[in-house]
Amino acid sequence: MAYTQVLSTSCMFYKEDRVPMTSDNSKMKPPHVLTVAGSDSGAGAGIQADLKTCAARGVYCSTVITAVTAQNTVGVQGVNIVPEDFVVEQLKSVLSDMQVDVVKTGMLPSVGIVSVLSQSLHEFPVRALVVDPVMVSTSGDVLAGPSILAEFREELLPMADIITPNLKEASALLGCQQLKTVSDMRSAAKLLHEMGPRYVIVKGGDLPDSLDAVDVFFDGQDFYELRSSRIKTRNTHGTGCSLASCIAAELAKGSSMLPAVKVAKRYVETALDYSKDIAIGNGTQGPFDHIFRLKSNGQKSHRQVGFNPSDLFLYAVTDSGMNEKWGRSITDAVKAAIEGGATIVQLREKDAETHKFLEAAKACCEICHSHGIPLLINDRIDIALACDADGVHVGQSDMPASVARTLLGPEKIIGVSCKTIEQAHQAWIDGADYIGCGGVYPTNTKANNLTVGLEGLKTVCKASKLPVVAIGGINASNAGSVMETAVQNLKGVAVVSALFDRECILTETRKLHAVLKTAASMTLQRTH
Numbered sequence: 001m002a003y004t005q006v007l008s009t010s011c012m013f014y015k016e017d018r019v020p021m022t023s024d025n026s027k028m029k030p031p032h033v034l035t036v037a038g039s040d041s042g043a044g045a046g047i048q049a050d051l052k053t054c055a056a057r058g059v060y061c062s063t064v065i066t067a068v069t070a071q072n073t074v075g076v077q078g079v080n081i082v083p084e085d086f087v088v089e090q091l092k093s094v095l096s097d098m099q100v101d102v103v104k105t106g107m108l109p110s111v112g113i114v115s116v117l118s119q120s121l122h123e124f125p126v127r128a129l130v131v132d133p134v135m136v137s138t139s140g141d142v143l144a145g146p147s148i149l150a151e152f153r154e155e156l157l158p159m160a161d162i163i164t165p166n167l168k169e170a171s172a173l174l175g176c177q178q179l180k181t182v183s184d185m186r187s188a189a190k191l192l193h194e195m196g197p198r199y200v201i202v203k204g205g206d207l208p209d210s211l212d213a214v215d216v217f218f219d220g221q222d223f224y225e226l227r228s229s230r231i232k233t234r235n236t237h238g239t240g241c242s243l244a245s246c247i248a249a250e251l252a253k254g255s256s257m258l259p260a261v262k263v264a265k266r267y268v269e270t271a272l273d274y275s276k277d278i279a280i281g282n283g284t285q286g287p288f289d290h291i292f293r294l295k296s297n298g299q300k301s302h303r304q305v306g307f308n309p310s311d312l313f314l315y316a317v318t319d320s321g322m323n324e325k326w327g328r329s330i331t332d333a334v335k336a337a338i339e340g341g342a343t344i345v346q347l348r349e350k351d352a353e354t355h356k357f358l359e360a361a362k363a364c365c366e367i368c369h370s371h372g373i374p375l376l377i378n379d380r381i382d383i384a385l386a387c388d389a390d391g392v393h394v395g396q397s398d399m400p401a402s403v404a405r406t407l408l409g410p411e412k413i414i415g416v417s418c419k420t421i422e423q424a425h426q427a428w429i430d431g432a433d434y435i436g437c438g439g440v441y442p443t444n445t446k447a448n449n450l451t452v453g454l455e456g457l458k459t460v461c462k463a464s465k466l467p468v469v470a471i472g473g474i475n476a477s478n479a480g481s482v483m484e485t486a487v488q489n490l491k492g493v494a495v496v497s498a499l500f501d502r503e504c505i506l507t508e509t510r511k512l513h514a515v516l517k518t519a520a521s522m523t524l525q526r527t528h
């Protein structure tokens with residue numbers, strides 16, 4: 001009974017069509033991370049950080065507790081290790097029943113616990129394993145001694161999809177000198193990769209003399225230096241745990257590894273930035289606010305946290321000309337589209353006067369946010385900033401996405417129109433969140449627009465490291481064929497005329513929503 005209650009509560013986090021459906025179409029299984037870690041009484045790190053991170057990212061999180069620590073912003077005052085057989089019991093309870101997608105590990109304080117965890121994972125395999133080899137807290141206290149190293153190397157690392165050591169943990173696992181430079185981090189990442197995990201990220205939060213916070217990611221072939229600005233704050237307790245659980249959460253939602261790591265890095269940076277001035281405790285290592293959007297005078301609490309690729313499912317793009325033609329206001333058009341099932345809205349007002357556009361954008365922002373729907377602005381970064389929209393969509397000849405990212409900061413959503421693999425790759429490098437690919441079919445909305453067709457769409461989707469929304473001449477009669485290509489990374493369709501150049505926007509949106517839903521469940525059945 002308790003189980004049913006917990007699961008149904010968790011489902012309340014999710015909107016229709018935003019989570020994978022189970023084979024029984026009437027039920028929805030939320031993405032699920034199990035964290036196997038220690039409790040932090042100060043709630044900045046460990047189990048508590050994992051729960052908050054997953055909640056902030058819209059993912060259900062279950063917990064297996066390996067140790068209870070007495071901890072605060074000064075340091076760790078005590079550690080009580082949970083007996084091995086009780087760790088096994090917790091693992092069995094969750095893994096045998098709850099369809100876990102991803103396991104994330106944190107503090108594993110004894111050889112026995114590492115060993116029983118490895119055995120449980122063999123018995124109950126999951127989609128991905130994220131190993132944060134927690135050894136020393138940010139305050140310098142030992143959380144797992146060197147005795148666990150051999151078991152880690154032999155048992156857990158070879159099973160891991162990704163390991164996320166900080167500088168000290170990387171050198172402990174390798175039995176090597178302190179890492180001092182990005183070049184040391186690269187060498188360490190390569191050597192750690194040889195121990196068996198599919199991916200490695202060596203975190204550089206504690207890199208001396210570094211202006212940026214640089215992490216080195218290695219996929220077995222290429223290195224990526226993931227940089228963010230270094231936030232000046234004392235509140236960095238729990239950054240490591242939160243990075244790893246955010247990676248796990250993104251993987252549980254269906255992301256591939258690199259995009260998951262990039263989202264996680266940006267999540268930590270943004271949370272630190274929002275929390276840089278909060279004061280909890282008297283010590284030197286303060287916790288940060290994981291659910292940072294709840295701040296901001298409480299105004300934004302209804303807004304969704306971060307970008308969720310499944311928001312691209314039914315992407316409504318407005319057109320001022322069409323609204324004029326049908327004699328309706330932009331706000332009425334947006335309301336009707338949302339009521340019909342639009343999951344994201346973009347205002348594309350090519351000819352509007354700035355003053356009028358801003359007024360309309362502010363009104364649309366309020367409507368969208370009261371429904372938990374993100375609002376993007378086409379092209380106009382100034383308008384997006386002025387009305388505090390969720391982000392922008394830019395074309396190839398608009399403001400480059402890299403500049404848009406600098407102007408908008410790490411948190412806003414950025415989409416880029418791409419027709420080719422090269423453009424998709426550049427969008428990813430520039431820090432975009434999704435790409436729009438098309439015209440899939442010929443369209444009158446855009447003059448002289450090259451049609452890429454379903455084949456062009458497939459090619460770009462397969463190569464893209466970002467989620468994709470298909471655009472161009474899509475309507476209720478062809479949307480099914482687009483979605484049924486079931487091509488990797490394709491998350492939905494963007495439409496203009498099929499909703500807004502019609503007499504009843506509500507009816508048309510509902511119709512399109514139904515078509516997309518049918519296509520999604522057919523695709524799901526085929527892939528199972």
Ligand SMILES: Nc1ncnc2c1ncn2[C@@H]1O[C@H](COP(=O)(O)OP(=O)(O)O)[C@@H](O)[C@H]1O
Pocket residue numbers: 138165166167203204205206213214215228229230231232233236238239240241243265268269272
């Ligand atoms: N002051 C900071 N500003 C921005 N990012 C940071 C800062 N400190 C740490 N990070 C980031 O937080 C994540 C955790 O890093 P780190 O502190 O090195 O790990 P751990 O908490 O395990 O010691 C990394 O992505 C790192 O780059």
Ligand SMILES: Cc1ncc(COP(=O)(O)O)c(N)n1
Pocket residue numbers: 037038039040045046047069071106107134136137138143236237238239240241242
């Ligand atoms: C129970 C527990 N687990 C992990 C950490 C690591 O903290 P950080 O992420 O700051 O390195 C911690 N301090 N306590």
Ligand SMILES: [Mg+2]
Pocket residue numbers: 138205236237238239240
């Ligand atoms: Mg840290």
